[in-house]
Amino acid sequence: MRQRLTEEFFARHSTVVAPDLIGKLLVVGECTGRITEVEAYSGADDAASHAYRGRSSRNDVMFGPAGHIYVYFTYGMHFCANVVTGTVGVANAVLLRAIEPIDDIEQMVNRRGRSDNLTNGPGKLCQALGLDRSDDGTSLLTGDIGIYDDGWPDRSAGRAIVVSPRIGITRAVDLPWRWHLAAERIERNDRRRPGGSRTP
DNA sequence: GGAACGATCTGC
């Protein structure tokens, strides 16, 4: 059974929603992947958040209703996708950092222009799924972008979820707001914490 | 008005 996540699921703090998203299915049109790595971002209390210094045209969606997607453009060439959580008026989002491709893998390969490392990074998964500026603000509650629970992992025999500090940021670097599957292979995206390898 | 810097990825 595959059940679409509802507004109540998303209407909680990002640090609560984030670990709950691990193992869920992200569906974008014809493409499906299982969420394996996420990070939580907050607002005025989180110096690493895009919303730290208040509302702007870029981060506007973060302040809106939960269950929508916040897509931003960065480094002049990449898009990253977040799930908006919490309550209206308070900035809250969960960055989707990695998924395990399920289908349509051929389409993901075509969009990525390669057959390896399809979705093991926030920019990569957006490219593989075709997510861009035009998807910013789109609802996950209806329509062809959504997140589903298919009952995996089996909680009684579930794989452990590992918690660690967030990656690729320069402020609030110690908050343990990153979650990923224990068996998830974290490859070449984890090279960038100055001062040592704190990542598993 | 201008400069600095990314919630990144890739190939060398």
Next chain:
DNA sequence: CAGATCGTTCCC
């Protein structure tokens, strides 16, 4: 490890 590449933010 450095280059790509440009929108957003911040500081004149």
